[in-house]
Amino acid sequence: MIHPIDQYEQFYSEQKIIGRGQYGIVYLVKHKKSGLDYAAKKTTGEYSLNELEILLRLNHPNIIRVFECFKSEKNLILIMEYCEKGDLWNLIQYRLLEGKNRGFAQKIVEQWFVQLLMGLAYIHDQKIIHRDLKSMNILIKSDGQLKISDFGVAKVLRENQMATTMAGSPFYLSPEISQGMEYSFSSDMWSLGCIIFELCTLKHAFDGKELNQVISNIQNCKLQSEILIEDQANQNSILMADQDIRFYSSDLVQMINSLLSLEANKRPSAQNLLKTPFIAKIMLRSFEKRQSQSVPDMQKMGQVTFVQKKAQERYKKQITYVKHLLGNSQDSVNAQSQVIKSQGDLNLQKQASAGS
Template sequence: MLRFQEIVNHGPSFTPISTCSKALIAGRYTVQQKLGRGSFGTVYLVKDKKAKDEEQLKVLKETSVGDLKPDETVEANLEALLLSRLDHPAIVKFFTSFVEGESFCIITEYCEGRDLDFNIQEYKEAGKVFPESQIIEWFIQLLLGVNYMHERRILHRDLKAKNIFLKNNFLKIGDFGVSRLLMGSCDLATTFTGTPFYMSPEALQHQGYDTKSDIWSLGCILYEMCCLEHAFTGHNFLSVVLKIVEDDAPSLPDSYPRKLNTVLHSMLSKDPAMRPSAAEILRSSYIDGQLQNMKCKFTNMIKEDQVLNSQKEAAHIITAMQKKVHLQTLRALSEVQKMTPRERMRLRKLNIADEKAKKLKQLAEEKYQENLKRMQELRSRNFHQVNIDVLHESDQPISEHLITSQPVTSLDYLSVGCKKQADSETPGRLCMSDPMEHDLRTLASMKQACSLRSKTSIH
């Protein structure tokens, strides 16, 4: 259950939502249990009837409209406005706001891990400490959320362990009830508000409040996560204030990295101008290195989840296909059972005929491929192109004997184009066809004539 110390006194005319928990609120929400009280009202766990199963549980924050002062009403509306503009994993998600009877209601994300203060006290009582890697991850998540707010000129002004919630072991900043939107970069909020353990020296001395005050509060939270106790403690409010304003910043135990302790001291500097912004801390070498490690870790986790999801999807598809095939088989069997004996006999004969036709088709295809392969082998072995160099230049006349006596290795008469010779010819000898022989003789004569002409012209 969430831990709240602030108490809101409602007037007698106010009817809280808890009295009508059986009825639907805004036509969709039913109260499950009361979680506690916050700065501006009561907090309930509700069930959203119109949401998906995994998103049905939400938080309803109720504020009495009639009992609020005008400036408090503005604060409540401002919270709804701010939350509606924020969309970040490290910030509690805002869904909607509405007025129900005498109550102004805000619906936000439900964080099942309770608040950070509850977890710190639980670890302290059990004598345990948070692992260093866990503290670094949480601290970076808070830095990212605070930087997101400050980039939009939004102050939280009440950062503390009770306003930070856990969901699936991720930290989320919540309770923007005292936030303020800065209208200019030099605008300073002067309202004295917040929890003293986390308040900055300038806020306590009424010197104004800006983004650097949120950095101070974040430094106090970092120290508390490491040491399980407040950075500045005292017996009463005044002693706490004096330590914050006058004492030096505490140091982390030696078991923590020195660079992390340096970051803490910079955040708890008395001079706001000396404190780094959230963006500057994220860009520092130590924090940036830890951030890159986190990215690698979560990237691998996402990849593993994607592989697991794909395997599950594949299993679903295979199961569905098996069911479909099984249903088709059952359907076919049922159709067969409805047939008469003669129809079943005819169906069997048709199936046998189909099988025979399929086998014959396969056999014919195999024979065709075999014959085709054999024909190609014969052609490649017995057919070679005639290699006669009739264009070779020479001063000597080319004799018919040289032309016609070139060896030809082809035995395929039909491929070359020769007619069948007489029975007296020796089998296996190739006979050139008359047209081809005539062409070769003509070429030889022409080349010889050209050679004689060239000699005559020289003389």
């Protein structure tokens, strides 16, 4: 719902600044009537209108949600869900301040990887390319759920259309964008590879003292050598160095390799990665864990409500589908959409548990 901007202070009171970006400032605000916390993003210009238009089209558990906005001729205030734990970039910086030089644990990286894949698969299915994926734009809810945010430079691509405008943040630019070439959804996958690299190493995949050096390292796929080494058998892929590979599985390393391929057409799509046995096993393990925590024992309860029945039915379908993926990695894209929506279904399970 869109309101005149002069009504903003009637509904919300600003608590503090929680973020600053290229296109605006984000405040923690409290809704005066309900007392609930939200994030208010104050922006100006065409990028703010583009973000509003994009977000109104999206509805997914791993995409930041916009509830309403306040608009004037030049300014826009987006009221969005508040992510209590900040963003991945700040979490990485906090870990470094604690004196920890190793990345996050394998299981944590896996869970976050799957969430980002599910969010990206949904975005790309809507023919939207994000174009500014980075750890700073991945927000974290109090329960650990990730939210992809900041769609200011996102673009809707028509069938077979390629993007041409240079957009994004230097450390996460794909080789094709950095060279001024046409690009598509595979550029988002490169950025995802950079984010997963960061979670494993607490460092940018591609760095340099100056911007030109960063761009050169990207175009030559020259990662930070003390963490990753070049695979001599394939100049377009990378492997973790011996001293670090023991902390992460070969499956995860191979996926980083594929995402950071210099050739865009060799990078896997989010949809295809979700159908790999490695990712399917992670989803299955996550579903089973959440099911045991959120859905009560119906036999002991003695009564099963309609909502609880629906939650159980959805859960059984999820488990059946993920098990099917393990046996058939070439499953259809239509069936894959059930997994992409699965986190939303799991929220219903939580409601069923809370209402019992």
